[in-house]
Amino acid sequence: MAEKLNVSTATISNAFNRPDQLSEGRRRWILEECKRLGYMGPNAAARSLRTGRTGNVGVMLADNLAYSLTDPVASEFLHGLAEVLDRRHMNMLLLSSQDDDEHRSRLQESMVDGFIVYGWLKKGRTYDRLLQHGKTMVAVDFDLEGCTWVNIDNYEGARRSAEHALRQSPENVAILGLRLVDTDRVCRIRDRELFNEARAISVRRLHGYTDALEAAGYQVPAERIWSTPTNTHQDAYQAAREALTSSPRPDLLLCMSDRIALAAIQAALQMGLRVPEDVRIVGFDGIPEGANIHPSLTTVYQQSAEKGRIAARIFLGEQEDANVLLPTCLLVRESCP
Incomplete structure (x- = not known):
């Protein structure tokens, strides 16, 4: 695209990722030309391979998804978590520790930068699998060995x-x-x-x-x-x-x-x-x-919501990595x- 539009690759990248680096008119022209030529922007999968980051946070829930989304306490926790992640333009992938499909679980878990584990995670296949990933983990509402936690008294x-x-x-x-x-x-x-x-x-x-x-x-x-x-x-x-x-x-x-x-x-x-x-x-x-x-x-x-905010800030390194x-x-x- 840079060759076709006679601009640098950095200019193309800025048009999609850092709009503040270009004038509005120049950015609009680049995006319109890219769209006309069939280029829809940087490949997210390729970027994650290069940077080692996906921009996704895995939220491992003790219960199934339907229950967690209707439980008022869990819903408030997710709301607080989402507030911080929205500000950082990150996504959360909701996972259930009750999912018995190990192949699907491994695939989903590979798509995130780390895990915020909510509710309770008993030792077993899911517990062992998360430890094997070696990714950042924050536990909420329980203590997880070797993991920073956020609890209420x-x-x-x-x-x-x-x-x-x-x-x-x-x-x-x-x-x-x-x-x-x-x-x-x-x-x-x-x-x-x-x-x-x-x-x-x-x-x-x-x-x-x-x-x-x-x-x-x-x-x-x-x-x-x-x-x-x-x-x-x-x-x-x-x-x-x-x-x-x-x-x-x-x-x-x-x-x-x-x-x-x-x-x-x-x-x-x-x-x-x-x-x-x-x-x-x-x-x-x-x-x-x-x-x-x-x-x-x-x-x-x-x-409940504050638990989510604190867990997200600890995960993102915005707050001291210490138990709360x-x-x-x-x-x-x-x-x-």
């Missing part, structure tokens, strides 16, 4: 919310947990093995609850702790109904997500119970829906005043 947030709820001296407490055990159904934890604390944020929240309860003189047996396999209304509603029909009926529900808490409020109201008079309910996450219902939800607000623990904030509302 799940333990402190849960403990503070439980301490607040216990000021009114409930008689019976139940905990509605999220993924406390490795199962695909709603269940009580009983003697099941909990996920490793370093791998599961819910276990940290559980420790926050139980430490606050023990300090206040309460003992919550394992059969008063439910675990939901997904953060969905269906599973949460089932767990809430089971808890609220158990004997003795709890007058305080500590819920490990706002979705679980909102389902618990619905279940309680449909059973003719008053919130907070008959049962007080506390959530965790601070999603907007919790403030817009009646009774409004007492919850722990976490900085973000504080939470207790929002006291009608469900547990």
Whole structure:
């Protein structure tokens, strides 16, 4: 193209990649001539081979894509991540750790400059594969060996919310947990093995609850702790109904997500119970829906979008490559005043 237009190759490159280096009229002429002659710009694949950079960031999600895009906390995280990547004109490729097609996964993973791993990544083929790539990795919401992480203070947030709820001296407490055990159904934890604390944020929240309860003189047996396999209304509603029909009926529900808490409020109201008079309910996450219902939800607000921004800045080298623990904030509302 440079020969045909009697300009330098640098001028052609600037027209496509650095428009500030040319006058608007000259750039428009070059682009129009290139289009007329059938040249649509530099080859991205060739450029990535030359520079070793693709301009893509792989976002490895613990759950499938459909779930991650509808979960309000994951959606906020992706929003914060996208804000920073947009500013740097970079793209993100959403990947799921649940993809069983290893050949396709390897191909997709080769198309990115590194990985931001969100949610939880258990050891296995996907974990080993990411390590083998030797690319930059940042973990979010869990600890990954040899990898910088961005977390919120799940333990402190849960403990503070439980301490607040216990000021009114409930008689019976139940905990509605999220993924406390490795199962695909709603269940009580009983003697099941909990996920490793370093791998599961819910276990940290559980420790926050139980430490606050023990300090206040309460003992919550394992059969008063439910675990939901997904953060969905269906599973949460089932767990809430089971808890609220158990004997003795709890007058305080500590819920490990706002979705679980909102389902618990619905279940309680449909059973003719008053919130907070008959049962007080506390959530965790601070999603907007919790403030817009009646009774409004007492919850722990976490900085979901900020987690995404920080993870992106660390990945891009805009922020110190060091672990980040973000504080939470207790929002006291009608469900547990």
